[in-house]
Amino acid sequence: xxxxxxxxxxxxxxxxxxxxxxxxxxxxxxxxxxxxxxxxxxxxxxxxxxxxxxxxxxxxxxxxxxxxxxxxxxxxxxxxxxxxxxxxxxxxxxxxxxxxxxxxxxxxxxxxxxxxxxxxxxxxxxxxxxxxxxxxxxxxxxxxxxxxxxxxxxxxxxxxxxxxxxxxxxxxxxxxxxxxxxxxxxxxxxxxxxxxxxxxxxxxxxxxxxxxx
Amino acid sequence: xxxxxxxxxxxxxxxxxxxxxxxxxxxxxxxxxxxxxxxxxxxxxxxxxxxxxxxxxxxxxxxxxxxxxxxxxxxxxxxxxxxxxxxxxxxxxxxxxxxxxxxxxxxxxxxxxxxxxxxxxxxxxxxxxxxxxxxxxxxxxxxxxxxxxxxxxxxxxxxxxxxxxxxxxxxxxxxxxxxxxxxxxxxxxxxxxxxxxxxxxxxxxxx
Numbered sequence: 114x115x116x117x118x119x120x121x122x123x124x125x126x127x128x129x130x131x132x133x134x135x136x137x138x139x140x141x142x143x144x145x146x147x148x149x150x151x152x153x154x155x156x157x158x159x160x161x162x163x164x165x166x167x168x169x170x171x172x173x174x175x176x177x178x179x180x181x182x183x184x185x186x187x188x189x190x191x192x193x194x195x196x197x198x199x200x201x202x203x204x205x206x207x208x209x210x211x212x213x214x215x216x217x218x219x220x221x222x223x224x225x226x227x228x229x230x231x232x233x234x235x236x237x238x239x240x241x242x243x244x245x246x247x248x249x250x251x252x253x254x255x256x257x258x259x260x261x262x263x264x265x266x267x268x269x270x271x272x273x274x275x276x277x278x279x280x281x282x283x284x285x286x287x288x289x290x291x292x293x294x295x296x297x298x299x300x301x302x303x304x305x306x307x308x309x310x311x312x313x314x315x316x317x318x319x320x321x322x323x324x325x326x
Numbered sequence: 327x328x329x330x331x332x333x334x335x336x337x338x339x340x341x342x343x344x345x346x347x348x349x350x351x352x353x354x355x356x357x358x359x360x361x362x363x364x365x366x367x368x369x370x371x372x373x374x375x376x377x378x379x380x381x382x383x384x385x386x387x388x389x390x391x392x393x394x395x396x397x398x399x400x401x402x403x404x405x406x407x408x409x410x411x412x413x414x415x416x417x418x419x420x421x422x423x424x425x426x427x428x429x430x431x432x433x434x435x436x437x438x439x440x441x442x443x444x445x446x447x448x449x450x451x452x453x454x455x456x457x458x459x460x461x462x463x464x465x466x467x468x469x470x471x472x473x474x475x476x477x478x479x480x481x482x483x484x485x486x487x488x489x490x491x492x493x494x495x496x497x498x499x500x501x502x503x504x505x506x507x508x509x510x511x512x513x514x515x516x517x518x519x520x521x522x523x524x525x526x527x528x529x530x531x532x533x
Contacts (some may be wrong), residue, residue, distance in 0.1 A: 171395050197399045202392025220401040266396075 119147040120184060121194075121273045121303050123168070127177035130163050137163045138324065141177070145320075147273075148300045152315055153308040155324030161308035162200065164324070165278045168306060169197045181274060193221075195274040196267035200282060203263060206252040210243050210262050211235070213251070214269055223270040241265040241291065256283040261291070268295060273303030281311055293317060336380035340417055344376025344425040352432025365434040366494035370487055372429060374454065376421045377414070381458035384410050385466035394466070398529065407459065407525040414455045422447065442497035442507075449510045450490045456517040457482045463528050486513055 122145065129139035137160040145151055153161045166172040168179055170192045181191035188194060204213065214234045218227050225233075238244045241261040251259065260283050267275060280292055296317050299305045307318060315321055351368055360368070388394035397406050430436045436443060461479045493506030 166395075169395075169399055171398055192399050195399065197396075199392055199395065203396045204391075205393055206391070217400060220397075220405065 121147040122182040122185070123274060123304050123306075124180045124182065125168075125177065126180075128167065128174050128179065129176040130160070130167060130172065131175040136175075139176070143322070145304050145306070147303055149320060150296050150300060150305040150307060150318045152318030152321045153306060153324060154310070154312075154315065154321060157310070159325030161324050162278055165197075165276050165306060165308050168274075169195060169276050183273075191274065194272055195276055196269070196272035198263045198267035198275075198277045198280045200279045201259075204251050204259055207250055209248050209250055210238055210254075210265070211247040213262060213266060214238065217266050217269055221270055237265060237269060242287065257285055257288055260284055261288060264292070264295065268299075271302055275299050275303065275305045277305065277307045279308055279310060281309055281314055289314075336383045337417060337420070339379040339383075340376050340421055341424055343379055344372055344421050345428060347372045347375045348425055348428045348432055352428075355433065360434055362495050362498050363491070365498060366491045368433055369429060369494055370450070370490050372425050373418070373421060374483070374487070376425055377418060377454060377458060380417050381414055381455075381462050383462075384414065384459070385462045389466045403526040403529040404522050406529065407463070407522050410462075411455060411459050411521075414459050415451065418451045418455050422451070437498060438500040439497045439503065442493070442503045445507060446490060446493045446497060446503070446510070449507070449514050450486070450493075453486050453510065453513050453517055454483075456514075456521045457486065460521045460525055460528075463525055486510070489513065 123143070124145075125141055125143040128141040128143075130137045131139075141164075143151070153164060155161050163172065167174055179191075180187045181194060182188070183194075208216070211231070211234055214237060215230065217223075218230075218234065227233075235244055235247060238247050241264060243258065243261055243265060246254065246258060251262065254262065260280060264277075264280055267277065267280075275295075277292075281289055284292070296305055296307070307314070309315075351372070385394065388397065401409075426436070457479065461482065464478060489506050489509040493503045493510060496503035496506060
C-alpha cells in the first residue's frame with residue numbers, strides 16, 4: 114500500500130487565544146490538507162479574525178501551536194507561504210493598484226512576475242476587474258474595489274496557504290463569483306481558510322468551523 | 327516612501343517645525359552674539375525638532391491603517407527597518423538643506439572646522455535617524471503613544487545630543503573634535519548593529 118503525503122498541510126493543535134481574562138477560543142484542533150477550503154463562520158466577536166491572524170502569524174497563540182507542513186516537514190517561516198486578505202485597511206491610500214502589486218511582488222521576491230512586468234501584473238489585475246483602475250490611487254476606489262485589490266494582493270504569486278478574512282464583505286454578485294473562482298483554483302494548489310458572516314457562502318467550503326458555538 | 331511623498335503631511339510638518347524653531351530662536355536672539363555652547367545646542371535642537379513629527383508618524387500611521395500587518399506578512403523585518411530608515415534619512419537631508427542655511431543666516435554663521443562639521447552632520451544624522459526609527463516602531467505598538475515616545479527617546483537621545491553638542495562646540499572653535507567623534511562613532515556602530523536586531527524582536531513580537 115502506498116501512502117501519499119499531501120504537498121501542503123496546516124495543523125493547529127490545542128490552539129487557544131486569550132485577551133486579558135477572556136478566552137476567545139480554546140482547545141482548537143485542525144488538520145487541513147491540500148485541496149481543502151475551510152469556512153470559518155460565527156457572529157461578530159466570535160474569534161474568526163483572531164483565528165485568521167493567528168494563522169497568519171500576526172498574533173501569538175496563548176496556548177497550542179500552528180504548523181504549516183510541506184511534504185510532511187514543517188516550514189520554518191510560514192509567512193513566506195501565505196496570502197492574507199484583511200477585512201479592511203491594509204492598503205496604501207496614495208498608491209495605485211498597480212503600484213501595490215509591484216511593491217508586493219518586490220517584497221515577496223516574486224521574480225517570475227517581476228521579469229514580465231507590466232503585463233504580468235496588469236493581467237493579474239484584469240482577473241479582478243481592476244485593470245481599468247490600475248493607475249488610479251486607492252483613495253478613489255469604492256469599498257468593493259478595495260476588497261478586490263486585497264484579494265489580488267493575497268493571491269499574487271499563488272501562495273499555497275490563502276487566509277481570507279471576510280473577503281465577501283461589500284462585494285457585488287460579480288465579485289462573489291470571482292471569489293468562487295479563486296477558491297476553485299486554490300483547491301488545486303493549496304489550502305484556504307475563509308472567514309465569513311454570510312450563510313450563503315457556506316457551500317463554497319469543504320469543511321465548516323462554527324466559532325462561538 | 328512613495329505614499330509619504332504623495333501625502334506630504336509628514337514632510338511638510340517636519341520642514342515647518344524646523345523652520346519655525348530656527349526663525350523663532352533667530353528673532354528671540356536678534357542682535358545678540360550667542361555663546362558657542364548655545365549655538366551648538368540650538369543647531370541640534372532645531373534639527374531634532376524638525377525630525378520628530380515625521381519620525382513619530384511613520385510606524386504609527388502604518389499600524390493605524392493596517393498596512394503594518396501587510397508588511398509583517400510580506401516583508402522581512404530588516405527590509406522594513408532599513409526602508410523606514412532610508413525615508414527618515416532622506417527627510418533628515420531635506421531638513422538639513424532647509425534648516426542649516428536658515429540657521430546660519432538667522433542664528434549664527436557656521437564657522438570653524440568644515441570637515442568636522444560634515445562628519446558630525448553625517449554621523450549625528452545616522453544616529454538620530456536610527457534611534458528615532460527604532461523608538462517610532464516601539465511606540466507604534468502601544469496604546470499610550472505620545473507619552474511613551476518621549477519617555478523612550480529621552481535616555482537614548484540625551485547621551486548622543488551631549489556628544490553632538492560637544493563636537494559642534496569644538497568644530498565651531500576649530501579645536502580637535504576627535505574625542506566627541508569617537509563617542510559618536512561608537513554610538514553609530516552600536517546603532518548599526520543593534521537597531522535592526524532590536525527592531526526584528528519588536529516587529530515579530532506578536533501580542
